[in-house]
């Protein structure tokens with residue numbers, strides 16, 4: 001899957017997460033985001049095409065994805081405890097991670 005596809009999957013699941021009004025839908029959306037983020041981690045932004053995988057910018061890109069993955073996992077832990085409200089509050093913060101990284105890499 002290419003990075004753009006993973007981003008579209010992230011996006012669709014993020015909408016589902018923010019709109020979800022029941023724990024099952026929330027968990028499903030978070031799981032979808034997690035899977036897409038793991039695949040995105042293997043990708044290369046078109047802007048960085050041709051760079052070696054260990055270039056500073058590529059490392060920074062993966063760091064950004066890792067930040068998102070960490071946040072998703074925190075939200076999953078809350079959702080698993082039944083803390084739906086808290087999980088959604090945390091999910092709002094994904095936006096900042098998205099925006100910061102889009103400014104750099106998109």
Ligand code: HEM
Pocket residue numbers: 003004005007008010011014045046061062063064065068094095097098101102105106
């Ligand atoms: C909630 C988190 C995020 C959402 C919902 C999201 C959503 C999107 C969407 C909808 C696109 C346009 C995809 C397309 O061209 O079809 C995109 C592109 C992109 N995003 Fe994200 N994104 C998120 C987080 C991130 C993070 C954390 C990074 C980097 C560390 C990132 C890097 C990129 C890049 C490089 C592109 C351009 C891909 C391309 O043109 O092929 N995104 N994103």
